Amino acid sequence: MTRTTALFASSLLLVAACTKPEPEPSGEEAGDAGTDTAGESDSSSEDEVGETADTTDEGESPSDFCVERDLPVAPLMEGTGGDFGEIAGDFTVETTFGEWNLAANFTGCDTYVFVNHLANGTSDQLRSSFTADLFTRSPDNVHYFFLNNDADPAAGAIAWQTKIGQTLAPLTDEEQKYWIDHVHFVEDAPADITGSVGWFFAQNPNVMVAAIDRFQRWDFPNSTSDTGGGSFAQTGAVLAYTPRWYNWYHAQELELEAQTREPGFTEVALLDNVYFPPDGPAGNDGPFANTYNHNVWPANFPDAASLAEFDTMEVVVTGTCGPYGDDDCGHWDYEAWVELCPDQACEGETTEVFRWITPYARIGERKWVFDATPMLGLIQDGGEQFFRFGMRWNMNPSVWDMRFRLRDTGQGSRPVETVRAYRANKGFNDTYNEWETVEFTPPASATKVELVAIISGHGQDEGNCAEWCNHQHEFTINGTDVHLREFPGEVTAQRCAEAVDEGVVPGQWGNWTPGRAGWCPGQPVQPWRVDITDEVTLGQVNTLDYRGLFGGQPVTGNRGRILFSTYVAYYE
Numbered sequence: 001m002t003r004t005t006a007l008f009a010s011s012l013l014l015v016a017a018c019t020k021p022e023p024e025p026s027g028e029e030a031g032d033a034g035t036d037t038a039g040e041s042d043s044s045s046e047d048e049v050g051e052t053a054d055t056t057d058e059g060e061s062p063s064d065f066c067v068e069r070d071l072p073v074a075p076l077m078e079g080t081g082g083d084f085g086e087i088a089g090d091f092t093v094e095t096t097f098g099e100w101n102l103a104a105n106f107t108g109c110d111t112y113v114f115v116n117h118l119a120n121g122t123s124d125q126l127r128s129s130f131t132a133d134l135f136t137r138s139p140d141n142v143h144y145f146f147l148n149n150d151a152d153p154a155a156g157a158i159a160w161q162t163k164i165g166q167t168l169a170p171l172t173d174e175e176q177k178y179w180i181d182h183v184h185f186v187e188d189a190p191a192d193i194t195g196s197v198g199w200f201f202a203q204n205p206n207v208m209v210a211a212i213d214r215f216q217r218w219d220f221p222n223s224t225s226d227t228g229g230g231s232f233a234q235t236g237a238v239l240a241y242t243p244r245w246y247n248w249y250h251a252q253e254l255e256l257e258a259q260t261r262e263p264g265f266t267e268v269a270l271l272d273n274v275y276f277p278p279d280g281p282a283g284n285d286g287p288f289a290n291t292y293n294h295n296v297w298p299a300n301f302p303d304a305a306s307l308a309e310f311d312t313m314e315v316v317v318t319g320t321c322g323p324y325g326d327d328d329c330g331h332w333d334y335e336a337w338v339e340l341c342p343d344q345a346c347e348g349e350t351t352e353v354f355r356w357i358t359p360y361a362r363i364g365e366r367k368w369v370f371d372a373t374p375m376l377g378l379i380q381d382g383g384e385q386f387f388r389f390g391m392r393w394n395m396n397p398s399v400w401d402m403r404f405r406l407r408d409t410g411q412g413s414r415p416v417e418t419v420r421a422y423r424a425n426k427g428f429n430d431t432y433n434e435w436e437t438v439e440f441t442p443p444a445s446a447t448k449v450e451l452v453a454i455i456s457g458h459g460q461d462e463g464n465c466a467e468w469c470n471h472q473h474e475f476t477i478n479g480t481d482v483h484l485r486e487f488p489g490e491v492t493a494q495r496c497a498e499a500v501d502e503g504v505v506p507g508q509w510g511n512w513t514p515g516r517a518g519w520c521p522g523q524p525v526q527p528w529r530v531d532i533t534d535e536v537t538l539g540q541v542n543t544l545d546y547r548g549l550f551g552g553q554p555v556t557g558n559r560g561r562i563l564f565s566t567y568v569a570y571y572e
Helices: 064-068 121-129 133-137 153-168 173-180 196-203 236-259 373-378 495-502
Strands: 002-009 012-019 048-050 091-095 098-101 111-117 142-148 183-185 209-212 266-276 295-303 312-321 335-340 351-357 364-371 382-392 398-407 415-429 438-440 448-458 472-477 481-485 528-531 542-550 558-571
Touching: 091 183, 091 196, 111 121, 111 153, 111 236, 121 153, 121 236, 133 153, 133 236, 142 153, 153 173, 153 183, 209 236, 236 364, 236 398, 236 495, 266 295, 266 382, 295 398, 312 351, 312 373, 351 364, 351 373, 351 415, 351 448, 351 558, 373 415, 373 558, 415 438, 415 448, 415 542, 448 472, 448 481, 472 558, 542 558
Parallel strands: 111 142, 142 183
Antiparallel strands: 002 012, 091 098, 111 209, 266 398, 295 382, 312 364, 312 398, 335 351, 335 382, 415 558, 438 542, 448 528, 448 558, 472 481, 472 542
16 A cells, blocks of 8 residues: 655655555464574564564565564564563554554564653653654664654644654655654554553553563663763664664574573573662662672582583673662662682682673663683683672672573683783873783693783773773783784764664663773673784793883873783683
């Protein structure tokens, strides 16, 4: 059926010709198009109410959209409830373009974002803030639904249509045509919508933004502020980062699930869904769970002979908080780390294994995967090992789950020993470069020697360093071979927001969008790994020297703080 859709703006008439297929059968009549084109299947076990929609008269299926983009096709599942985290089932909305039904248009790889105008000041600001950036930043597998709680929902739908028409105007004709088919101005009151969406908004009438993710679950996109300019103003375009993160998260989940089917896959729990309750008052800096900060936790690894079968180690950390607002999530972007202890009392020298920065009060599930392969050399004895989990300055309340994942990925070598070189949490200033030469002796049997560093800059002192400036870290092997770790292009506007495609959690309730030196709020600080095999002499003493630079010169002044750990790992 062909419809001509007029998107009116106050001084603009944007007319787009939209060709849409007739609504397809839903429910039991939906066709069998739910093949996982990427070779993986959705791990959900809920009852299915059908696959994707039937093919059209022209032989096309909505799932072709996913196939063309090499995205796995998930089946349409029956809804389980109207709360965040539950499965969202089929729904039908009346829009200014006509009726739209999920089952009839279900591709198996789309996400759905709902923006609900609540007729209050914040909601007014959000609606007026939308620009073309929403669409230029969005992935193409998202539908946006614009709802309203106005006295006249149909008139409210026209108000939305007018505003979004203005945002589409700067786009090309082709882009406008595409997005007109992916924006929906709903004429029903939210609680009156047929199906799962009405069910959800009847239970959550004051929700301004909601979404259905790639696992067909209700999710809260959290904050709609863009903090890059420091104003914390409502900015509709930040919603584009949510469906991009869904794509990343979905791919990560499928990959993690696939790994469990690899021969010999072994998982070692450090924290098994342990609840860290708030134990301090909430407020501008809270709440905290400091009873748990720097506690020591055991993990039971396979014995030494079994560990020798693995060449890869990753850590999966899941933190879940909410759903009652940021009063039960940590408010700030805290430095968080896990370090290996020499014994259960954790007395003596500890060794950092992995590090991340927590998101600003982001409600919901957050999951990170850390590359910890070089740290296999720290635990070669196997058996019970002890780790300390800490945050600076305070521990976030959350449900924490941490698991080491041991795999044999056919690398041909594995870490057999990891030697600590430098570790510091030190002011980046005139006295920073007081470092001694480190000597190390790789075994004659080593097949690879690797330099490993976990580096992040913090603080906002002179030059807004070391969080908001580029700095260099120079490592010299045997006095001749130089390796430089620096952060050019990372301290830029929107860099952390754009890194949602790499796992940065969107929708944070703080200054999360600008880039930092070596990190982002809500992301691991992954190790920097350099193969130095050709620069060392096996079986003999070698040297490692380090210095910190700013602007290519030894650092001077008072430029914040550097948090780093450096190792040399031997592989056989």
